[in-house]
Amino acid sequence: MTDQEIIERVNAGLEEEFEIPREKLVPDAKIYEELGLDSLDAVDMVVVLEQQFKIKIREDDGIQKIRTLADLYAFILQKVATRPEQ
Amino acid sequence: MLKGRVVVTGYGAVSPYGLGVQTYWDGLIAGHSVVLTDSKQLSTLKVRSHLCARVQDFPSKDIPRQHRRTMSRMSQYAYWAAREALEVAQLPEDLLHNGRTGVVIGSTTGSVDGLEEFFRNYITTESLDTVKSTLFFKVMNHSAACNLAQALGTTGPLLAPSAACATGCQALGMAAMLVASGQMDVAICGGTDEYHPLTTATFDIMNASSTIYNDNPTKSPRPFDSARDGVVCSEGSGILVLESLEHATNRGASIIAELVGYGTNLDSGHIAHPSRECIGKCIRLALQCADIEPDAVDYINAHATGTMQGDAAEGLALEDVFGSGTPVSSLKGYFGHAMAASGSLEAIACLKMLHDGLIIPTRNLDAPDPSCGNIQHVQQLLRKPIATAIKNNFALGGVNAVLVFRSSV
Numbered sequence: 211m212t213d214q215e216i217i218e219r220v221n222a223g224l225e226e227e228f229e230i231p232r233e234k235l236v237p238d239a240k241i242y243e244e245l246g247l248d249s250l251d252a253v254d255m256v257v258v259l260e261q262q263f264k265i266k267i268r269e270d271d272g273i274q275k276i277r278t279l280a281d282l283y284a285f286i287l288q289k290v291a292t293r294p295e296q
Numbered sequence: 297m298l299k300g301r302v303v304v305t306g307y308g309a310v311s312p313y314g315l316g317v318q319t320y321w322d323g324l325i326a327g328h329s330v331v332l333t334d335s336k337q338l339s340t341l342k343v344r345s346h347l348c349a350r351v352q353d354f355p356s357k358d359i360p361r362q363h364r365r366t367m368s369r370m371s372q373y374a375y376w377a378a379r380e381a382l383e384v385a386q387l388p389e390d391l392l393h394n395g396r397t398g399v400v401i402g403s404t405t406g407s408v409d410g411l412e413e414f415f416r417n418y419i420t421t422e423s424l425d426t427v428k429s430t431l432f433f434k435v436m437n438h439s440a441a442c443n444l445a446q447a448l449g450t451t452g453p454l455l456a457p458s459a460a461c462a463t464g465c466q467a468l469g470m471a472a473m474l475v476a477s478g479q480m481d482v483a484i485c486g487g488t489d490e491y492h493p494l495t496t497a498t499f500d501i502m503n504a505s506s507t508i509y510n511d512n513p514t515k516s517p518r519p520f521d522s523a524r525d526g527v528v529c530s531e532g533s534g535i536l537v538l539e540s541l542e543h544a545t546n547r548g549a550s551i552i553a554e555l556v557g558y559g560t561n562l563d564s565g566h567i568a569h570p571s572r573e574c575i576g577k578c579i580r581l582a583l584q585c586a587d588i589e590p591d592a593v594d595y596i597n598a599h600a601t602g603t604m605q606g607d608a609a610e611g612l613a614l615e616d617v618f619g620s621g622t623p624v625s626s627l628k629g630y631f632g633h634a635m636a637a638s639g640s641l642e643a644i645a646c647l648k649m650l651h652d653g654l655i656i657p658t659r660n661l662d663a664p665d666p667s668c669g670n671i672q673h674v675q676q677l678l679r680k681p682i683a684t685a686i687k688n689n690f691a692l693g694g695v696n697a698v699l700v701f702r703s704s705v
Contacts, residue, residue, distance in 0.1 A: 229361050250365070253429035261426060268425070 216263075216290055217283050223258050237280035245279075265289045297587055298476035303544050304552040304701070306385025306537030307644045308377035312349035312530050312631045316380060320641070321648045323630065324656045325677070329514035330631050331528050337493045345496050345505035347513050349530035349632040363447040366433035368407030369490035371443035373533035373637075378444055378484050385537040385549060391482060398452035399445040400471035400485040401535070402463040403636045406435035408492035440488045440533075452480045461601075462560075463487045464534060464639025465689035465697035469558035471538050472699075481543040486640030488533035495529045495635065502568065504603050505529075517602030517633070518660040519626035520611060520668045524602045530632035534640030553647050556684075557586025557700030568692055570606055575613035575688075578696035582686060583617075586700040590618045592684055593700075595655055597646045599688040600626035601633045602660075610688065611668030618671070625674040629659030639689035643699060646685045650703040653681045 211219075221235045230245050241247050247255065256268050267273060267289055276282050309316060312330040313323035323330065335346040356364060356372055367375065382392075391397055405411075410431055417426050433439060438456030445454050453474065457466045464487030471485035499505040506526040509516035518524040544551055559581030563574035583590060596614060600607045614624055627642050634641050649655055655678040664673050687699045 246362075250429045254365075257426060257428050 213287055216287055219262060220259070220283060220286055223262050227254065227258050235279060237278065237283065239279045240277060241279065241282065259286060263290050265293050297585055298472060298558070300476040300478065301541035302472045302475045302538050302555045303541050304536050304555060304647060305539050305544050305549045306381040306387065307552065307647060308380025308384065308535045309532065309641055309644055310351055310354070310373040310377050311532040311634070311641055312351055314352070315376060317644055317648070321645065324627065324645060327659065329629065329659060331513045331516060333510055333513045335510065338496060341493050341497050343493065343497045343500045344507040345500050345526065346510040347506055347516055347528045348491055348496060349528065350491055351531055363443065365430045367443045368410050368434040368439065370403050370407060370488045370533070371440045373490070374401055374440045374444050374488035374535060375447055377533040377535040378448065381484065381535045381537045387482065387537060392448050392450050395451045396480055397450050397482040397484065398454060398474065398480040399441050399450055400455045400457065400467050400474065400483050401441040401444060402457040402467045402487050403440050403489050404458065404460050404463060406437050406439050407490060408494055409490060410434035450484070459695040460691035460693055461633065461635055461638060462689045462691035462695040462697045463636035464641065465643065465687060465699050466560060466695070468536060468555070468640055468643060468699055469560060469697055472555045472558055475538050475540050481540055483538040484535060485538060486533065486535040487636035489531050489635040489637050491529060491531035499527045499529065506602060515660055517628050519598065519600035519602050519628050519658050520607050520664055520673060521661050522663040522665040524604065524607060526603055527601045528632035530634045532634045532637045532641055534637050534644045536640065536643065553650055554702045555699060556702045557582045559585055560695070560697045563694035563696065567694060570609040570690055572609045572612040572616060575610055575690065575696055576616045579613065579617050579686065579698050582698035582700050588684065593618065593622055593686055594680070594682040595649060595685040596622055596624040597642055597685060597687045598624050598626040599690045601628050606690065608667045610690065611671055614671050615669035620670045620672055622672060623655055623674045623678060623680065624671050625656055625658040627656060629661070639687065639697065643687045646687050646701055650682050650685055650701060654679055655682070
């Protein structure tokens with residue numbers, strides 16, 4: 211999977227799970243303030259991403275630092291790149 | 297007696313007929329059955345009954361995601377029905393948020409869909425990794441009530457009575473008591489439930505589900521009929537807006553009817569077998585609460601689900617209290633037994649009957665069973681002015697609940 215394909219899959223997951231219009235899914239978008247997700251959504255976003263990319267991120271401290279979609283993309287790209295071989 | 301006067305100013309319904317009270321009422325007037333055969337789901341469970349009635353094409357997406365994410369279907373039905381009820385009541389928005397409007401809505405359980413999803417995942421994976429945080433809010437016993445209250449922004453008391461099939465009338469009765477005693481000015485109240493094949497399975501295990509009409513679904517259930525063979529499970533939500541008479545009058549609300557009596561008791565003789573004596577006592581409690589004699593009742597909306605024992609116990613109790621001169625009908629033959637929603641959905645039909653002077657007959661009642669007592673069954677649409685009606689609602693566990701409505705204030 212290319213980086214762009216991974217970002218596309220993150221966006222598709224957010225669009226489906228949280229019904230966020232695709233045009234709002236831009237790297238600068240603030241996940242909580244602008245995309246309207248809250249603490250419950252954050253938990254569910256982790257569940258969706260874990261299933262989507264077969265990664266474990268629930269207890270990763272890096273999640274707490276995610277503020278924008280760009281942060282999220284970078285976090286997921288790094289996790290996918292370093293995940294154990296399936 | 298209730299400590300104050302309580303009136304109905306709004307109602308809303310989601311039923312297997314579709315959305316809205318008028319759709320529901322039109323279906324009843326037309327005599328249509330919405331019972332269907334769903335052999336695929338039910339035969340997978342090896343349930344003998346393949347019958348059910350379902351809400352079709354519900355517009356879930358019309359509910360904002362922020363609220364919908366924690367709502368299973370039962371909460372969504374209650375939300376839709378409550379919005380209709382509030383529209384009918386023309387309740388000003390600010391009254392939802394003043395701490396004097398409460399929610400009293402019950403279901404038989406939390407979402408069975410949600411519970412199935414949780415345990416299917418958990419048992420398969422022995423892990424909680426795939427469980428979303430929003431699932432919990434669908435399976436709580438008060439899920440429907442709190443989801444609705446959150447979505448409407450009410451800040452008054454919230455209660456979620458749960459008494460199996462008597463939940464609907466218990467919720468209305470409890471709400472009436474709270475309004476009458478001044479605990480709240482307005483109550484958004486009733487019952488709601490979502491169909492799941494395991495609901496049918498529950499009745500099947502007890503030999504109380506309808507099994508011989510699988511190929512002829514509209515012939516079942518058959519309340520009070522000699523050929524009845526059990527319950528058909530369904531779903532939906534019936535929500536009323538109750539207000540103190542003073543509150544409704546002061547804001548110039550249109551009053552649909554007055555809730556003048558409520559009786560509830562427990563039959564501790566057997567957890568699954570209702571008794572005519574206890575049902576009769578409950579009806580008398582409701583009449584005492586309304587301060588009326590049996591001969592003041594113009595119409596009885598029976599609970600009668602189509603079971604051998606339940607229909608007989610209720611019919612005999614009705615004969616004991618009213619004799620054979622008061623018209624009786626059950627609505628289960630049209631859309632099955634909507635569980636926690638049955639009492640409140642059928643109460644709404646009673647209110648329409650009071651208003652229109654029209655009694656909906658018992659569908660599928662071709663040969664009244666003498667063991668159900670000598671009572672005046674209504675077998676054809678009957679035009680008759682109705683000033684006072686009672687609504688019966690009984691449940692496994694021995695819970696009885698009876699409401700009394702009066703058309704004029």
